[in-house]
Amino acid sequence: MTEPSDSTSDKITRRVAVAVIGAGTAGQNAFRQASKTTKNIVIINDGFWTTVCATVGCMPSKLLIAAANRAHEAKYSDQFGIHADVKIDGKQVMARVQAERNHFANSVKKQVEGWPADKKISGRAHINKDGLIEVNDELIKADKIIVATGSSPFIPDGWTNKLGNALLTSDNVFELSDLPISMAVIGAGSVGLELAQAFTRLGVSVTLFNRANRVGGLQDEDINKKAIDCLGNDLTMHLNSEIKDVGTQIDKDKNLAAFVKYKDKNGKEGQWQGEYVLVATGRRNNIEPLGIENLGVELDDKNRPKDLNINTGQIGDLEVYIVGDANAHIPLLHVASDEGFSAGSSVYPNNTDANIRPPSIPLSIVFCEPQIANVGMSLPEVQKSGLEYVIGSVSFDNQGRSRVMGVNCGLLHIYGCKKTDKILGASMVGPDAEYIAHILAVAITNDICIKALLDTPFYHPTILEGLRTALRDVQDKMAIPYQSYDTQQDGF
Structure with missing residues (x-):
């Protein structure tokens, strides 16, 4: 980073070892981890001291979805012989969304309130040409800077x-x-x-x-x-x-x-x-107005930082780390959490590599009904990889438990590697997709082969039996089909 001139140095109001800019999921994790190795730290935040997830993202949306699904099940249970007149009180629906959202947000806020007051600054930070952080009436010199400024909804011009x-x-x-x-x-x-x-x-x-x-x-x-x-x-x-x-x-x-x-x-x-x-x-990352270029950081045409170390968030050999939505890498909460943890653990060399969390495999879930999930490599990525692969498939349209529950619409594809008998990735729409995706994510992360997955029990009758059907289809398309004593489709 640029060293401040002598005249500017006289105006510096605070010198810190680490400055974290942004107090969302990534920033809070970075602050907690870095605080374990230095007390000379400050966190600067513009806006609410909670997280996007708790305040305007994951939690309020799932609260709305929970109400919507209750209404849907009540209104459309005719196939089960259940008939009901449903009245939706919109004000009560939104009041519960807001009350429960506030509960989650306040839990995060309470943790932040436990941090020392002199370590927190409320205000909009800007990095000037000397690489100093301007915020309110302060001019801060930081040896290391962790940027976790998050993202904002993109609205087309005009x-x-x-x-x-x-x-x-x-x-x-x-x-x-x-x-x-x-x-x-x-x-x-x-x-x-x-x-x-x-x-x-x-x-x-x-x-x-x-x-x-x-x-x-x-x-x-x-x-x-x-x-x-x-x-x-x-x-x-x-x-x-x-x-x-x-x-x-x-x-x-x-x-x-x-x-x-x-x-x-x-x-x-x-x-x-x-x-x-x-x-x-x-959403677009909130990085351009920060003055990040004054730290020597270069952005590409999509405002993504170049030379990003995805393990630590560090930019090249600069003492700058950009994490969470701010780096526009993978804008998901669990990724932001891991990136913040790793950056906060990396700011000083006495932290071992054991504290650096490697990037997790891609995992995304859409909580519509039926749910959508993607895990591991996408089909285009598999096709470009040059690996010999097969696609195992199962339809949930006639899958046993799905039909029992009246949620029988969906399709799962598993991309299997013929050489290794491992799962490369999967994509699906269907019931219980969030659970099926997590099982597949565990398998990919731990290099569990398809035969080993098929050797584990699948309880009957469950929607997860559909996963077994798809795994069997993968195995059947491999060079050596897996032989199972149970040949019934989903056990019915």
Whole structure:
């Protein structure tokens, strides 16, 4: 880092060994770990001292989804001979989301409040040309800097002004005091898909738009097609559509309404009109305004830091570490947690490599119904690897326990390596995908071969028996099929 000039040095108000900028999941973990090796540390944060997950992300969205799934099960149990009239109290739904969200956020906040007051600074940090941190009235010289400034929802240019109060993002949608009447959701990634289905199941008239014919980030075309088929049962989707314009206008009842003008997959122009537009077009890292270039850090055309050590977050040989969503590597909570831990453990050489957590294998889950999960290598990555592989498959449409539960829609693909009998990756849409994905993640992480997985018990009747069927299909397509005494499909 650049050494400050003599004139600037006289103005320095604080000298620290480590400065952590950002107090989300990655920043908090980095601060805790670095504090074990030095007390000369400070953490600087602009905004709430909780985490995106607890405050505006994972937890409030799952609370909304929980309410939505209860409503859906109550309304659509006719096949079981159960008939009910369901009344949804939108204000009560949102009140519970906010109350429980606050419970989770306050738990995080309470931990932060236990940190020494002189180690915390509330304010927006900027790194000046001398590599010093400017925040409030302070000028801080840090030997090592850990950047964990997180990310923010991406909003296309001009949309904020055009939509005004009709614009929602994942940062403010959970502040609604009542369920809206109608909503357009732009973007069918994990956030857009989860919220679109949840609001639909809670009685909101929702239309989901996406520029690609793809949902949940799926890269296996067969799984993607199946997901669209399953989700289309209760979700109105305009996929492969181009948004031409958004804005507000006076409707026929002389009320201000939002609109979305689009061109559909057939090239036909259409217009949606309703109460809110929820923009879920991804998130962007909060790094560009920080002045990170003054530390010698170079960014690529997508604002991702170059020379990033994915094990520690360190940038080249600089005393700078960029972790969590700020590095735009893999913007997931468990990844941010591990990266913060590793960076905080790496700032001093007396920390051993045992404290550095290696990157975990890719694992992502979308909590729609049915769930979407991806683990390990994607199908395009497998195809590009040059490895000889097979695809084991199982449909959940007629899988025993899935049919019993009335959740029988889904498809699982497992990509197996013919040379090693190991799992390279998997993709699925279906019931209990979150659990199946974790089992596969454990297998990949620990190099467990497919034969060893098939030697473990699968209890009957469970949805997880579908995993066994897919593993058997992989094994049957290998050079030497696995011989099992139980040849029944899912044990029925």
